[in-house]
Amino acid sequence: xxxxxxxxxxxxxxxxxxxxxxxxxxxxxxxxxxxxxxxxxxxxxxxxxxxxxxxxxxxxxxxxxxxxxxxxxxxxxxxxxxxxxxxxxxxxxxxxxxxxxxxxxxxxxxxxxxxxxxxxxxxxxxxxxxxxxxxxxxxxxxxxxxxxxxxxxxxxxxxxxxxxxxxxxxxxxxxxxxxxxxxxxxxxxxxxxxxxxxxxxxxxxxxxxxxxxxxxxxxxxxxxxxxxxxxxxxxxxxxxxxxxxxxxxxxxxxxxxxxxxxxxxxxxxxxxxxxxxxxxxxxxxxxxxxxxxxxxxxxxxxxxxxxxxxxxxxxxxxxxxxxxxxxxxxxxxxxxxxxxxxxxxxxxxxxxxxxxxxxxxxxxxxxxxxxxxxxxxxxxxxxxxxxxxxxxxxxxxxxxxxxxxxxxxxxxxxxxxxxxxxxxxxxxxxxxxxxxxxxxxxxxxxxxxxxxxxxxxxxxxxxxxxxxxxx
Amino acid sequence: xxxxxxxxxxxxxxxxxxxxxxxxxxxxxxxxxxxxxxxxxxxxxxxxxxxxxxxxxxxxxxxxxxxxxxxxxxxxxxxxxxxxxxxxxxxxxxxxxxxxxxxxxxxxxxxxxxxxxxxxxxxxxxxxxxxxxxxxxxxxxxxxxxxxxxxxxxxxxxxx
Numbered sequence: 285x286x287x288x289x290x291x292x293x294x295x296x297x298x299x300x301x302x303x304x305x306x307x308x309x310x311x312x313x314x315x316x317x318x319x320x321x322x323x324x325x326x327x328x329x330x331x332x333x334x335x336x337x338x339x340x341x342x343x344x345x346x347x348x349x350x351x352x353x354x355x356x357x358x359x360x361x362x363x364x365x366x367x368x369x370x371x372x373x374x375x376x377x378x379x380x381x382x383x384x385x386x387x388x389x390x391x392x393x394x395x396x397x398x399x400x401x402x403x404x405x406x407x408x409x410x411x412x413x414x415x416x417x418x419x420x421x422x423x424x425x426x427x428x429x430x431x432x433x434x435x436x437x438x439x440x441x442x443x444x445x446x447x448x449x450x451x452x453x454x455x456x457x458x459x460x461x462x463x464x465x466x467x468x469x470x471x472x473x474x475x476x477x478x479x480x481x482x483x484x485x486x487x488x489x490x491x492x493x494x495x496x497x498x499x500x501x502x503x504x505x506x507x508x509x510x511x512x513x514x515x516x517x518x519x520x521x522x523x524x525x526x527x528x529x530x531x532x533x534x535x536x537x538x539x540x541x542x543x544x545x546x547x548x549x550x551x552x553x554x555x556x557x558x559x560x561x562x563x564x565x566x567x568x569x570x571x572x573x574x575x576x577x578x579x580x581x582x583x584x585x586x587x588x589x590x591x592x593x594x595x596x597x598x599x600x601x602x603x604x605x606x607x608x609x610x611x612x613x614x615x616x617x618x619x620x621x622x623x624x625x626x627x628x629x630x631x632x633x634x635x636x637x638x639x640x641x642x643x644x645x646x647x648x649x650x651x652x653x654x655x656x657x658x659x660x661x662x663x664x665x666x667x668x669x670x671x672x673x674x675x676x677x678x679x680x681x682x683x684x685x686x687x688x689x690x691x692x693x694x695x696x697x698x699x700x701x702x703x704x705x706x707x708x709x710x711x712x713x714x715x716x717x718x719x720x721x722x723x724x725x726x727x728x729x730x731x732x733x734x735x736x737x738x739x740x741x742x743x744x745x746x747x748x749x750x751x752x753x754x755x
Numbered sequence: 756x757x758x759x760x761x762x763x764x765x766x767x768x769x770x771x772x773x774x775x776x777x778x779x780x781x782x783x784x785x786x787x788x789x790x791x792x793x794x795x796x797x798x799x800x801x802x803x804x805x806x807x808x809x810x811x812x813x814x815x816x817x818x819x820x821x822x823x824x825x826x827x828x829x830x831x832x833x834x835x836x837x838x839x840x841x842x843x844x845x846x847x848x849x850x851x852x853x854x855x856x857x858x859x860x861x862x863x864x865x866x867x868x869x870x871x872x873x874x875x876x877x878x879x880x881x882x883x884x885x886x887x888x889x890x891x892x893x894x895x896x897x898x899x900x901x902x903x904x905x906x907x908x909x910x911x912x913x914x915x
Contacts, residue, residue: 405781408780408784409781409785410846440779444777444778444779446779447779447783448778448791448793448794449778450778450779454793457786457792458781458782461785461786470785470843471785471837471838471841471842472785472786472787473787474838474841
């Protein structure tokens, strides 16, 4: 009977995983077909460029913040404590410390500075003192392949971040009300103005243009043995089980062979012990309410972020409770996860009733895989940015900003590989490229030459990581 | 065998996918009447309150597009839009539905209700601009049962 059940489960999981999971990848001799889907959005389209201007400069007559105050271009459109520590005291991020009308119940500055947490009132504005959540800033990369579900778009950490019709287009309206007001009265036309339809269209187009435009097709022909083993574990629905909810390391689940799109799960993050926000809260005498996730009252679920962009966008989870990508993978070994609704469901389909149970070396391997695919995405994005500049497709006023992004992407690639002790042979290429892009960013003298010389270095780094041809 | 596999797959789908997608409601409070992105002008109805049936909790509105029949439920959220007065919006009560007031309604099924089949209100925004309404608020009708009296109390429709 046990064997029959095991066979049955294996068959079921084979259905759940159309890619078949854990076979060792062979080097690919030719370019593989891209994932199906619409073509990339032109980041130099007029509507996208208009959205970019609004994103970084429009305050909506509010407290001085813009979308880019928290979604920093040079930090992958998110923000983290290390970066916050470098900001001047009068940065609009700190309006709660600067503007008396926002001093109480608008932000919790200690948690913002130490953990990068922003105050949200998802469950209503009727009890500002006690009814709030502190959440990290989700990046807005790869939105095009990350927020669609059969039930409609899922935005923000709990999938219900947008007001109105819940679409990405509507997101800015809620963000202005939550984060931009001059006072907590939040009177439209007095404390801020709401985005117009034209501005919402432009902001949506800009956000959709950011980062990856489609999902990967795993397995990739990776060169590093650790990352390759990590990919095998990731894809193995009887071991890592990652690919069930993060299909192709993206944000979409495939359950029972059926695409569920972006989905919400209760993975038990809120049940972790010794969370940084609780420890700091005890220290400063401020308690942080539990975050109940999706809906009002919440059901404890949060939506699934894409993993390709994970390694350089920590801290991790909705409350920034884990600092490193290794820690984030290890979370799925924890009691908090394995006793959560999601963990128990996974366990119920396991012949040994195990949710996820990885050895430390396997945790490192999965994290190494995530680091390498993140670095590949850094390289792809950098080359795309430089290509736009070299082809003279970028308006003059945006050249330096694009170079700053290209430089940040290159530095991220260095950081995520070095942090995992991965591909030291790629690092000299990356450092050379970093120097050239930095020169191009800081001086228009020989800018095109420096950009042109950086590209072969980026290709060299790419070829150290994967057998796939460079984009 | 195939059937069993499909059953397992369906169970897994049901177990893991727990929540339907929908919009965030909190900031809707502060969005003035007629400006809810993706909803206003598309699936909401804007009109003046023409009559109120307190027994059945049905509000009739008349707008440029005709009439709508809206049924308030315990889950219906009522917002008071005071932006024309430069004042903060606030949560409202059923009693804030008064004849003559301008009102925007989002129905749970995004369909306008008919007289014989009114749609349930997901949220209603009532504009207060400092002017008197065309008619006073209706008193609870004769024969008002105790359960309905409780629903008439201020705060009944406020989110718990």
